[in-house]
Amino acid sequence: MPDMENTPKRVVAPKQPAYPIEHFVADAEDTPVVATDSATTDDAPRSQWSEAWRNLRRQPLFILSGILILAVIFVALFPGIFTNEPPNENCLLANSGGGPAPGHPLGFTQQGCDVLSRVVYGTQSSLMVGMFSTLGVLLIGGAIGAIAGFYGGWIDAILARLGDIFFALPLILGAIVVVQLPFFRENRSVWTLVVILVTFGWPQIARITRASVISVRNADFVTAARSLGVSRFSALLKHVIPNALAPVIVITTISLGTFIVAESTLSFLGIGLPPDVMSWGNDIFSAEPTVRTNPMPLFWPALALSLTVLSFIMLGDALRDALDPKARKR
């Protein structure tokens, strides 16, 4: 089973000292040719995925982002450890807009709720909206985009046009309709939002994946793999997708943040989570009217959201680096 070690890439980049090239290279730092070329071929061939994992483990970026993400998940699972205030209770207007007080280190919202408690308890809904929506669009959009791009022809025509139709539907219209479906009307929750965001969000990932796959599918190493008898589907899975992932990872990691924020914007437009579901988006929306007089209730959930997005962006960067055989450093 041929893998990246045997692709034509290596043939084009002959194994020779980097120094002669140095004469022509303006900035060695920007084009770390040495790093690539110093790869040895002594190791037993590994699949690209396990190779990536091996690389990933060693990256400080991955370790840092991993710790951050685990921390956020921990807060989401066990919010009670981080605050003594019970969720959604003890909101006293007497405390409205108050600054930090003993037991309330982050102050109070306009409704007099404890900001720390809301941010901590909001983690779960926000993280769920972000992660499951992202996962959903990645699975649906990624699969449809990859198949459309790789196979082309009438399969591409059908799938791409299907994406066009969904892309054309106004999110707000779909959201209002979905929200009132009998199933969702009874218990409007995070899942309602996930369904809405996935239904109307997958075409974007699909288009990006399709483009990326199209640009990779004709690469020499794919042709080589195919000529060595690898089946089309196997070539798609083993050779095309790993090399087409970079843009998809970028879009996905950013989308994670925009999905969490989308919940806030939907609240602004009148269709978000109900006010008694605690989430960062709901908090940001509720804090908007007082942003000029008391910006802190908006700042804290936004900061939590930024840190979460940051950790996923770093994770994405690390993953991309690990998957990229060209930029690989040993």
Add this chain to the structure above:
Amino acid sequence: MRLARISKVVGVALTATLALSACGGSGEDAASNTDRPIVVDGVEPQNPLIPTSTNEVGGGAVVDLIFSGLVSYDADGVSQNEMAESIETEDAQNYTITLAEGKTFTNGEPVTAQSFVDAWNYGAAAKNAQLSSYFFESIEGYDEVSAEGSELEEMSGLTVVDERTFTVALSQPESDWPLRLGYSAFSPLPEVAFEDFEAFGENPIGNGPYKFAAEGAWEHNQQIALVPNEDYDGPQAAQNAGVTFKMYQNGSTAYQDLISDNLDVLKTVPTSDVQNFKNDLDDRWLESPYAGNQTISIPYYLENWDGEDGKLRRQAISMAIDREEITTVIFNNGRTPATEFTAPVLEGYNDSLPGSENLEFNPERAVELWEEAEAIEPYDDSEPLTIAYNADAGDHRTWVEAVVNGLKNNLDIEVSGLPFSTFAELRTNATDKTLTGAIRTGWQADYPSLYNFLGPIHATGAGSNDSVYENPEFDQALSDGLAADSVEAGAEAMNKAQEMLLEDLPSIPLWYQVAQGGWSQNVDNVEFGWNGVPLYNAITTK
């Protein structure tokens, strides 16, 4: 008490403005500015500008300026003659209306008795599908012309006597009927309107203090430019060179234009700037109570809220809401706590009716009442109380959340806000009686009368009776009030009817509306009327 305080604030703000304008402002600037029309905030009208099909504030503000009915209301809501010379009756059921001489539409056509009768018939007939048709419901023959599928065009109660006189027969005596005549639906229409209503609604020809600046002055979603109507001689004559309504999609945007002097008058400071406007505008703002209120209605078809235990729970809910605190903190005094079901600016308003203690914050008593109700019939926990509101407009979320938190804290029951995506969905649920909890309600007066706050909302079978309240005694008290031979006697009967509401609480009054408005550095003499709308004609440029 609270009202007095707020009026004083307005007073101070106004005097300060006058004082400032007296000493400030250079002569040259003022001269060049006075021929400039004032720019005020508006909302794109949702219907053609025909008085009987205008049922929302956006179109209403424009229609009120370009049409004049028989009477209009002054700043305090007192009727003053416009087209009418006299409105006479002996039995509160048959009215003889005489028009003033020499009134014309802006196309030169005289305003005659026929102009009124034709307009009213047009407005009432079902086949014309006019949104405000129910305003004519008191007139004899309305039931026939307004029946579904009816092809009739004329109400039998309207008779033209001569050019300047017509008579109106009502189907029952109603002493406050003349009060209603200042509402825009009762405006006259010129003959040209009946030729092509579509074209007329786009370029209306009226008889009010203002008229369209030109054909096509309505630039949709952008502005409507009005100039003074020179032929108008009435109590609302224009003191400026015109009024331009600039259309806004949301209040915050209009507010930003106001504080950068791109807008002259803003009639409602948006919730998002309620905490800032007093600083931003120095003394160029006012708070002026007007005839409107906010309530929550709990339908009687809900098991928990019906019967004797339901009544006790309603009272408990009402006493567990700290109106004072919410109006202070959330609205920055932009509302005043309610003490009954109408509004303080109205003739006959009484803030200490028997039973008004049910609207006072009393958490201990609330808990007691709740427990009394529990003793009669336990509360069904499987259907916790919700307060439904529409999330697409009107900014109800913040106060609903404050009320919900208050109820949770003071009664220790499960309560939550229930947002509906669209206004249509909320209303459809209310009309179809499929609500699962309370609903936010409220009323803005069409005409300055106590009855307007009671009949359309709480009378058996009334159009806006969302709580489906049915109380024959209350209905009788309303009829007595309408049949009374004077407005004062009528008000007394209405307040008797209110005592029943205060006991039963079909809806729970929360607070009265207060207009919070502001103006730019370029205008003076801004005052708001009894209905919370600026008196546009009185505003001057400087």
Add this chain to the structure above:
Amino acid sequence: MSWYIIRRVLQLIPVFIGATLLVYFLVFSLPGDPTAAICGERGCTPAVEAALREQYNLDQPFWVQYFLFIKGVLTFDLGVNFAGREIATIIAEVFPTTARLAIMALVFEAVFGILFGLIAGLRKGKIFDSTILVVSLVVIAVPIFVLGFLMQFIVGVKLGWASPTVSGAAPFNELILPAVVLGLVSFAYVLRLTRTSIIENVNADYVRTATAKGLSRRRVVTVHILRNSMIPVITFLGADLGALMGGAIVTEGIFNVNGVGNTLYRAVLNGEAPVVVAIVTVLILIFCIANLVVDLLYAWLDPRIRYA
């Protein structure tokens, strides 16, 4: 190539039918009775409601309503909205404004996104790269309705550099601020996409080949690295045009732009199916064309991609 284009244009027909059908069905299943929206807080009498339903065909079953709409489209008569205005007039009024706004936003996000992404990619891990990461985080984490209001307040009101709202004619200079706000989130996407693509390509063989040939660094970067990094970026931008045109609800609301997003939003809230479908139809046309152009650009950017 031309056969490919013809085929793509023909594919518009099923997309048109599918999308209009779906959108019409969604509006049809909107909760609440549209007459309730027309009648407002006060409501109307049942007789008036019945008359309104008849007037706007709301009493007809779904298929009849849809058929009437399609018939209207084919005879170039889109009908009127609930306010009695010609839908065709409304479309002619709002699309030019929104097109200007969307294109300006697109240019903003493309120019600055690619430029900053390029620099960040070439100097991965340096101070510029980190700064720009923080900026994108802010843009992603703060919703547009907050950013928009803040920028309007600071730039428009406090500094007075621009009018806080856009007037009816929507001239170029008044649209700059809204365009920037509108393009901000997409700017973050373009930036990170470009940066990643650059990093991917900086070590590619053809870059070394080009460098080895003795080409100047500028030429290597602009012609070889950038051009080959553009496919995902172009794809994103192409799809984004449609989103910017139809989805600018919040931005248009904040800056009072009389555009497509808000007209669509209000029509959805009021349940005005013909307006919603008419606007969506135009939007479909726009981004199907945009997508076609993008697909053709692939072949230009990467000669290995061929269309038959």
